[in-house]
Structures are given as structure tokens and as C-alpha cells.
Amino acid sequence: MSIHERVREIGLLRAVGASQRQMRSMVRAESVVIAVLGTFLLTEDEFDAAYARLLDARARTWADRGRTRPAEINHHDGGRGIYFDDPDGHLMEILTKPYGPA
Numbered sequence: 001m002s003i004h005e006r007v008r009e010i011g012l013l014r015a016v017g018a019s020q021r022q023m024r025s026m027v028r029a030e031s032v033v034i035a036v037l038g039t040f041l042l043t044e045d046e047f048d049a050a051y052a053r054l055l056d057a058r059a060r061t062w063a064d065r066g067r068t069r070p071a072e073i074n075h076h077d078g079g080r081g082i083y084f085d086d087p088d089g090h091l092m093e094i095l096t097k098p099y100g101p102a
């Protein structure tokens with residue numbers, strides 16, 4: 001979700017009566033989910049752009065959670081995925097298809 005879409009969503013929720021406290025709780029809860037899961041499902045074009053940005057930043061990437069396949073892309077379940085560390089050292093993942101049966 002883009003920042004622009006997020007701002008519109010928050011504005012809409014505020015317009016229909018959501019309080020600042022409710023908005024903060026929602027953002028915190030979503031942050032926890034992202035931190036715990038650490039996975040972002042992207043389109044093919046978004047994946048290409050994100051991967052290019054990581055490479056431009058000289059970020060280390062891996063094809064696996066165990067960090068044994070550096071600088072590779074996995075192709076599990078017909079998609080593409082990579083792992084990388086966020087600035088705080090948390091392992092994050094971007095992928096183009098969710099794992100498991102459709």
C-alpha cells in the first residue's frame with residue numbers, strides 16, 4: 001500500500017468517526033503483525049523495483065531464511081522471493097506468490 005493510499009484510508013476512517021486513539025491502536029497492531037511476519041507480498045513489477053533498490057543499497061540478500069543461499073532468488077510455488085535484513089537486523093521477506101496451495 002502506498003503512503004498516499006494510507007493517508008487517504010486514515011483520513012476516511014477519521015471522517016467516519018475513528019478517534020486518534022483508535023487510529024494509533026490500528027497502526028501499532030499492524031506494525032506488530034508486519035514485524036512478526038516480516039513478509040511483503042508484491043506484484044512482479046514491485047518485486048523488481050524493490051530488489052533493484054536493495055541491490056543499489058548494497059543490501060545483502062538471501063534465497064532462504066537460514067541465510068545459506070546469498071545473492072539468489074528463490075522460486076517457490078511459482079513465484080520469486082528473497083530475504084534481507086532491515087536496518088535493525090530483523091529478517092524481512094518479499095515475495096510474489098504466497099507459499100502453499102492456492
